[in-house]
Amino acid sequence: MKELFAILIGAIFVENFVLSKFLGICPFLGVSKKTSTAVGMSGAVVFVMVLSQAVTWLVNHYLLKPNSLEYLQTIAFILTIASLVQLVEIVLKKMIPSLYKALGVYLPLITTNCAVLGSALLFVERDYTFIEAVVFGFAAGLGFTLALILFSGVRERLETCDIPKAFKGMPITLVAASLVSIAFMGFASLIIP
């Protein structure tokens, strides 16, 4: 239980995927313009992260490992994730349109979200058990959510700020991200029980 808690806290705060590992920067910068879309995107990411962690763990454990084909990880994982996301999208669209409306539109973005593949690669590197891998995915998703939603609030405010011309758009967003990241440095030395 303690390990799981450590994984949870660690992935949310200490090694926040976005702010300290630079994973999922594209959607972080792309979809954080409005809090409402940020919430939708975050929901979709958490959902897919958990699901993909489970499936990739199974693929890794039962397909690759027994055949000592670890070097095929990248191909196998990305195929799995891409197909999984698409499958989820298709199914949601038909079966639960309301949920699709809320989350589904963000799904295509997730295929190329390095956070998903990154967390899969990390659980292999760290040799997590199935449960640990799933919790890790969930926590990384939450960390992404935290950063994205906090940042979306900041960006909504930036929208009407009087920003120097050269810095308008991406540059000021990155500078803002830098300041948020400085604030998150407080968590860097968190002692995890």
Next chain:
Amino acid sequence: MSVIIPVAIVSGLGLFFGVGLSIASKVFEVKVDERIEKVREMLPGANCGACGFSGCDGLAEAIVNEGVAPDRCPVGGASMVKQISGFMGIASGEVVEKEARVMCDGRFDNIQLKYKYEGIEDCHAANLLSGGAGTCNFGCLGLGSCKAVCPFDAIVIENGVARIISEKCTGCGKCVEECPKHIIHMVPVTSGFTVFCSNKDKGAVARKACKVACIGCRMCVKACPSDAITVSDFLAVIDPEKCTNCGECAKVCPQKCISDSRVRVTA
């Protein structure tokens, strides 16, 4: 053997997902607007989210349904933007190239000021205060609300009147909507002679308000060989469809409020 297993696994995975997906896409098919699909195909498909929408599908939908500009996509580059704009342009049936024109020449030398305006630099704000500071109640307020909304920097305020730089104007029409006095009109780019006035008051009143106001004297109507000018509410209007740019109207206008806008363009 060592080669076969990895190949088998990868292709097995591929086959499994491929078949599964194609079945799923058939079973769960949902109809989409054809134009969205077309636009979607023109987009790069990187699904990177840099446009701020949920991937390329999201942007395609926004382009078609909400009129979002395709240059929101930083990936595709100029050629893609052109392609999509072209496609959307054809789809909406626009052919005649138009540009905006400010129908007023109420510069400070031509009008007087009723009062000294103090407040937010915004035409609507001034318009709310007794119709603006100028003596002409129909004229340009010169506080640059149109300039502020122009996405192409195509408007300058000169001596209290907005002027549109036609090389930069793309005919988007944002200024037309913004102007509280409704004095910016869309005209075909080929249109030359224009009545630079929007005053609908009687001649005497209009003349008092502005030196170059149209007084509705109908001299131009008589002079026009192609019946392109009509006067209503003491204001002459040139129909660009009929106008041949002969310039007879400008010659006879006693108020000098008709002039050739093309001169400014090429000068």
Next chain:
Amino acid sequence: MKIRSFRGGVHPPQSKNTLECETIKMGIPEKVVIPMAQHIGAPCKPLVKKGDTVKVGQVIGDTESYVSAPVHSSVSGTVTSVDTRIISFNRPITCIEIKPDGLQEVKEDIKPPVISNRDDFLKAVRESGLTGLGGAGFPAHVKLNPPGDTNVDTLIINAAECEPYITSDYRECIENTENIVDGIRAVLKWTGISRAIIGIEDNKPEAIRKLEKASKDFSEITVQSVKTIYPQGAEKILIRTLTGREVPSGKLPANVGCIVMNVTSVSFLASYLKTGMPLIKKRVTVDGSSVKNPANVEVLIGTPIEEVFNFCGGFTTEPGKIIMGGPMMGVAFYSMDLPVIKNTNALLAFSDVHAGLPEETSCIRCGRCVKACPMNLLPFELDRLVRAKLYEEAGQNHILDCMECGSCSYTCPAKRRITQSIRIGKDALKRMANK
């Protein structure tokens, strides 16, 4: 007595220099200009033409429309022109200009109205030409005849003159106390409303004493003192202060069982019922740093403001700004030719030093406007949204509920023109709605 108040508001300097200035009557001006729309609602159509002779109290403009009130001549004389001018609103208004003959002959058919039921009463109110004398100028007969689905139990008499400088309502309380009470009783009697509350600010003890004394025999009338804070006298605010009720967005006071009338309005009503003379004159506070002799002047409606200022001794310094109404909500004008109209309660002239506004700087998000807003809005946010042209979002943040009291702009340390920016936003939303 318990002093009631509300959350928010500001304390601009009172500047009530004319509190002790007894009303002086001003004579007949050189000309009067009477606009056909001095109220909210349909403008009147002129009933006279150039060259006609008119008498005092004669109806010179009226309309079929219900939400409207007739306009009467304030002088006897000759109509010199009927034309369109830009007077107080941002639209041209038909105006009748009359040259007085100095005789002030009264129209023959003027006599006290005979009233036997509610309908008679409402008809008489309409004929009196009464529109809200406090500010907005809403026709009184419409106000007193609320929609059928409402159940009005309280008549609120607004004597909370919270704008700086203005003392004309205060003078009414002091000089015509009896009329006020008579007017209230008439309204209560004919409309069937059970009680009346006079809301008056606690910095006017003399007026409170007089009103209490005059109304002590009538248990249905209470005098309630309220805290001196701006904008205590705003209709919606006064309702909450006195009854604890809040008028929902887009609804009328009648929807929460209240009708609010200005104290001068009820007083005029009483005198109309006694004499039959319609609304042709108005008490106006004349003040401001440029005015030589600040005073309360009784002015014939239609008198050009220049003559009113001249009557008060002219200007000590050339004015830089002229305001009709109080400094918080009044309208600045550019021409001295404008006439005094029914709801004019003050004419202020400020010298250059006091005329200009300080320069605007960036919002520092201090939150003073949020604290000051009596409607619980977020003025800074509305300002930000309007300037970014996010009008719909401003609408979602209830920009249309703003009553433009100006407290936010007044209190802003960055001197932001918040109220003006809100006006732009409201205007934009209205335009969008019309589309």
Next chain:
Amino acid sequence: MEKRLIVSSSPHIRSNITTWGIMLDVIIALIPATGAAVWFFGLRAAALIAITVISSVFFEYIMRKILKRSNTIGDLSAVVTGLLLALNLPPTLPVWMAIVGASFAIVVVKQLFGGIGQNFVNPALAARAMLIVSYGSRMTSWSEPLSDIVSSATPLEILKNGGEMPGLLDMLLGKIGGSLGEVSAIALLIGGAYLFIRQVISWHIPVVFCGTVFILAFVLNPDGFDILYPLYHILSGGLLIGAIFMATDYTTSPMTRKGQIIYAVGCGLLTVVFRLYTNMPEGVSYAILLMNVAVPLIDRYTKPKVYGGGTNV
């Protein structure tokens, strides 16, 4: 041309509160703490403070010039930023580092976002955090008050790592190690009282912030129950200067009472988490910075109920 009257939108009068006046009040309120800093840490402290303030104003001036915008050094906000930054620096810091901090605060945190009122984190705090991250050891080497001896520990470090705590009176007066402006609790409280009386700040944020720290420190005290322990937490480190002067920064704190209370509780909670559960002895800066980042969201969800029952979206 004849004279024209001015026409403007109402209201036509304005209160005499100005941005300049508010900033001046903050500066006045910081005088006791600045005085205490100079008293305890000598002329070097005075020089450090002066240079930080001057360079802040200088950067503000230069940035506005470069961006071709109106000059804003007159509103004194750059002075306040510089002063607050200086008071958050250790007395031994090399001067050039203070200048780097001032440039970060003014250029990156404030002017890039449009200047006064538009930054989303407190410039002085962000600069301090940036300096701590960049020059960790320099930013945490303290000197003994009233002497030149370099001491090793602030009360918070002692609290964390064990050792003899200074007496309560010394902590109140400021005869302890620490950043320039944070040592003298009494000077800070005097400043806070002044701001409160002048109605520049309300009590909500400082009191709730400190209250949250007090309660949590009392409950989470690793050594059992001790009323002195939470008191030490209040009096030592940057809590008071943070709660009174930094967390109450208008621009980066919520607009409504409700929002301010949520914000202050968050600041307190994070401060205790950082102080007790990280390797750092101090966490006030990070706590406030993190809550600064959350302010837009807090504002969004704590909009007041509109008169007439409407809710803000």
Next chain:
Amino acid sequence: MEEKKGLLSIFTNGIIKENPTFRLLLGMCPSLAVTTMAKNGLGMGAAATFVLVGSNLVISLIRKIVPDKVRIPVFITVIAGFTTIVQLLLAGFLPELNKQLGIYIPLIVVNCIIFARAEMFAQKNGPVAAVIDGLGMGAGFTLAITLIGSVREILGAGTWMGIPVTAKLFDPAVLFILPPGGFLVMGFLIAAFNKLADRKKSETETQEETGCAAGCPGCSKAMHGGEA
């Protein structure tokens, strides 16, 4: 790409006009994550270039055979294949760098640059042009992240490619090799690029406008039918 472009312009296009990092804002994750040192940037750039060139070539070759419906999975597989090759090569020959770059090497697979070029260019062009485009884009990416890496390394560690350069001048600010510094440097560099591009644009614009230099008074005269 209908118009025929010179191969050279295709190549330089990726370096300057459509620099993937600074102009197209693609591939942010590795640009930020591995650029704590110039060397890492160089390594990452080289690896990405390899994948880019390889996948561009293969996709350009097979573009006519692959049906449209399945092109995305096929592209992903091709890219993933090349990524795996790079991964194995690095592990074999440069284990040190491989360790430094960590999971960011396999993550090349989801780097938007590669996918975007496959979709936008390789799919529509012949193999030679595709390879050149890959090289150009790769070079642009490499230059960009090496630049970021250099700035961060010099400011944050006082070294460049491991060589001390600023030891005597100032103490390095550790911030720059930490995540916040990554965002910060990236933001400033993009702003600088914007500024440069802007200046170029406005230069050409002023040239265009000089045609009207004496224009405005002249114009308004013209506007009044030659009056005065």
